[in-house]
Amino acid sequence: MSYTSxxxxxxxxxxxxxIICLDIRSxxxxxxxxxxxxxxxxxxxLDPALDVLWERVTGLEPLLALxxxxxxxxxxxxxxxxxxxxxxxxWTRFDVYAHRIREIKATSCWGGRTSYDEDxxxxxxxxxxESIDNSESIGTGGRAWVEDSSGEEETREGRTAEAxxxxxxxEQGDPGDDSRDNHSDQTNAExxxxxxxxxxxEDSSGExxAVEDDSRQGNPREHDSEEGRLVKGDFEQDRPExxxxxxxxxxxxxxxxxxxxxxxxxWDSHQSSDGDDPDAYEVIIMLLSMRRGPLTxxxxxxxxTQKNTRCDIDPLLGSVLSAFVAPTLQAIxxxxxxxxxxxxxxxxxxDPGGALGKWFAALPxxxxxLKIFRLGGYLAEFPLDFVSRLVTLEELDLSDLHMGKAGWVxxxxxxSFAPLTQVKTFGVIACIExxxxxxxxxxxxxxLETFHAxxxxxxxxxxxxxxISSKHLKYCYLNEIDEHLQAEQTYVLCxxxxxxxxxxxxxxxxxxxxxxxxxxxxxxxxATIGPLLELRCLExxxxxxxxxxxxxxxxxxxxxxxxxxxxxxxxxxxxxxxxLCPVDRGITLQSLVAFADHTPDLRSLDLYSLDVSEDxxxxxxxxxxxxxxxxxxxKPTYANPEVFARALDxxxxxxxxxxxxxxxxxxxxxxxxxxxxxxRSWQEMTQMMNExxxxxxxx
Numbered sequence: 015m016s017y018t019s020x021x022x023x024x025x026x027x028x029x030x031x032x033i034i035c036l037d038i039r040s041x042x043x044x045x046x047x048x049x050x051x052x053x054x055x056x057x058x059x060l061d062p063a064l065d066v067l068w069e070r071v072t073g074l075e076p077l078l079a080l081x082x083x084x085x086x087x088x089x090x091x092x093x094x095x096x097x098x099x100x101x102x103x104x105w106t107r108f109d110v111y112a113h114r115i116r117e118i119k120a121t122s123c124w125g126g127r128t129s130y131d132e133d134x135x136x137x138x139x140x141x142x143x144e145s146i147d148n149s150e151s152i153g154t155g156g157r158a159w160v161e162d163s164s165g166e167e168e169t170r171e172g173r174t175a176e177a178x179x180x181x182x183x184x185e186q187g188d189p190g191d192d193s194r195d196n197h198s199d200q201t202n203a204e205x206x207x208x209x210x211x212x213x214x215x216e217d218s219s220g221e222x223x224a225v226e227d228d229s230r231q232g233n234p235r236e237h238d239s240e241e242g243r244l245v246k247g248d249f250e251q252d253r254p255e256x257x258x259x260x261x262x263x264x265x266x267x268x269x270x271x272x273x274x275x276x277x278x279x280x281w282d283s284h285q286s287s288d289g290d291d292p293d294a295y296e297v298i299i300m301l302l303s304m305r306r307g308p309l310t311x312x313x314x315x316x317x318x319t320q321k322n323t324r325c326d327i328d329p330l331l332g333s334v335l336s337a338f339v340a341p342t343l344q345a346i347x348x349x350x351x352x353x354x355x356x357x358x359x360x361x362x363x364x365d366p367g368g369a370l371g372k373w374f375a376a377l378p379x380x381x382x383x384l385k386i387f388r389l390g391g392y393l394a395e396f397p398l399d400f401v402s403r404l405v406t407l408e409e410l411d412l413s414d415l416h417m418g419k420a421g422w423v424x425x426x427x428x429x430s431f432a433p434l435t436q437v438k439t440f441g442v443i444a445c446i447e448x449x450x451x452x453x454x455x456x457x458x459x460x461x462l463e464t465f466h467a468x469x470x471x472x473x474x475x476x477x478x479x480x481x482i483s484s485k486h487l488k489y490c491y492l493n494e495i496d497e498h499l500q501a502e503q504t505y506v507l508c509x510x511x512x513x514x515x516x517x518x519x520x521x522x523x524x525x526x527x528x529x530x531x532x533x534x535x536x537x538x539x540x541a542t543i544g545p546l547l548e549l550r551c552l553e554x555x556x557x558x559x560x561x562x563x564x565x566x567x568x569x570x571x572x573x574x575x576x577x578x579x580x581x582x583x584x585x586x587x588x589x590x591x592x593x594l595c596p597v598d599r600g601i602t603l604q605s606l607v608a609f610a611d612h613t614p615d616l617r618s619l620d621l622y623s624l625d626v627s628e629d630x631x632x633x634x635x636x637x638x639x640x641x642x643x644x645x646x647x648x649k650p651t652y653a654n655p656e657v658f659a660r661a662l663d664x665x666x667x668x669x670x671x672x673x674x675x676x677x678x679x680x681x682x683x684x685x686x687x688x689x690x691x692x693x694r695s696w697q698e699m700t701q702m703m704n705e706x707x708x709x710x711x712x713x
């Protein structure tokens with residue numbers, strides 16, 4: 015075990031130094047700037063701090079800034095078939111930092127310039143031709159990086175200065191000499207505080223794929239052609255104003271560059287010396303040709319988002335992804351977006367030469383330890399049988415994958431998933447498939463714990479569930495935005511869930527609108543979800559429309575008797591949400607009384623509507639010590655808010671009104687606070703009286 019000196023004869027283990035750096039990164043009080051200062055404090059803290067700073071990289075600019083200059087000057091390496099044996103490339107500096115990277119999140123754009131409004135959303139193309147033409151040349155580029163706003167604001171000064179840390183260290187002689195020039199260290203390490211972001215596959219933070227608006231920095235993206243090829247402006251943002259929080263860092267970067275600009279980063283040198291600039295994808299391919307191995311050999315998590323403004327997939331995307339595929343990878347997330355003008359994008363997207371499909375086909379052999387695989391967006395059709403060879407998978411998320419005019423969820427493909435015996439989470443979407451193409455005799459995912467079906471009709475979902483052999487399913491999330499669901503279909507779906515009655519604890523159903531042929535005006539609740547009463551282990555149940563407000567849809571025929579059946583069927587209920595509009599006076603205060611009497615574990619209750627009688631007598635309601643903390647009633651009807659509040663306080667004395675600001679009408683909340691304060695004061699007084707009676711003073 016290595017130690018860090020903390021005084022004469024005292025040492026701090028480097029493992030503990032690393033844990034401290036992790037804590038600093040996740041702290042609200044501290045941040046990456048403090049990690050940078052820590053890295054520059056002494057040689058013993060350098061490695062732990064840099065490991066944490068470089069662990070998660072958002073965008074590839076920090077990595078490209080370290081590219082060896084020899085590789086950038088040799089344009090013949092672009093296609094990876096040139097003789098490089100005569101070239102001498104020093105990868106030392108690149109390797110020092112590339113080996114530290116564990117996660118990369120990158121977002122790029124293909125097919126012409128794209129503008130973004132202030133909230134980061136795409137507002138359309140800037141190309142002269144508004145229509146999308148698949149015949150457009152694909153060899154001219156048209157790629158640009160899109161900033162990910164999940165990390166902190168980045169500056170170009172920080173990015174380009176990253177390239178010099180090792181050089182600065184080597185010029186200091188013995189690495190054990192703590193008296194090295196702090197000016198050089200500050201200059202060379204500055205860039206490590208310029209990138210961060212949440213981690214997928216571990217603890218996620220931030221919003222994946224968010225777009226940062228460059229225009230707010232006063233520096234719009236620059237392109238040298240209508241195709242939008244990447245030039246220097248794509249890597250550059252305005253320097254901070256004087257007096258800003260990183261003013262000193264900017265001055266150090268300028269000092270390192272020199273008045274004459276001789277010590278430019280490798281990327282800047284290439285940009286200024288070659289009029290025909292390659293875009294970022296070409297640079298990555300050049301580096302891969304020289305290196306003959308992954309650029310980030312210790313990478314564990316790769317999240318790549320390709321935003322398209324045309325309907326053909328970037329032909330270089332597969333080659334670029336190959337640069338980051340290493341045997342250490344444990345999580346891969348690939349998403350390809352279709353242009354907004356392609357309403358049915360999956361029927362228009364093409365993959366010239368099938369390059370991306372070939373990359374996926376070779377993936378299982380290159381990532382033998384992959385645990386998480388997510389594939390989404392609009393893709394041209396290619397075989398998905400490679401998934402069956404990812405035998406170490408624990409999470410397979412295909413819930414946003416759109417492929418082919420007839421969809422991709424078919425019985426033969428599902429049957430091929432049989433070798434995936436370690437999968438615990440599975441997400442799927444079957445929005446255009448037919449039930450007969452999904453049904454089959456397959457048996458898959460024996461250890462599945464979480465199932466998610468996105469925008470999938472009930473019968474198709476049921477066909478998939480019937481093929482899942484797991485005896486461990488705990489969580490199930492199903493939604494469908496179709497406005498013409500039939501109660502008979504949802505009933506069949508609920509029947510397919512009863513096979514998991516011994517283990518299923520959480521169920522969420524988001525159905526837009528259900529129509530009941532037996533009750534045309536108001537669908538009957540148990541004609542829709544009746545079989546769910548067999549799920550005796552259910553602890554959390556949520557049912558709500560996807561987008562519409564419940565009052566905009568047909569009201570459900572649901573009564574106090576139906577609520578009582580749910581209560582007795584699910585004795586372990588902890589959370590219940592029925593965001594459904596009942597018929598007039600369908601659910602009354604008697605349902606709340608039943609919850610207070612028979613659900614001892616209930617912590618959160620959400621009912622859309624509740625009818626309270628005008629002649630309510632609170633003395634008839636028994637006081638309880640029920641642990642309910644959150645009660646959400648969207649549109650209750652009542653005559654006297656104070657009487658209603660007193661009734662609620664008698665049934666649920668532990669309601670957290672501070673967390674219920676939007677859960678109850680304001681007048682009810684005000685009275686509930688007052689009533690609760692009165693009750694607590696009376697309880698305190700009663701306790702004091704009892705103690706006084708028992709005391710010697712009374713005797």
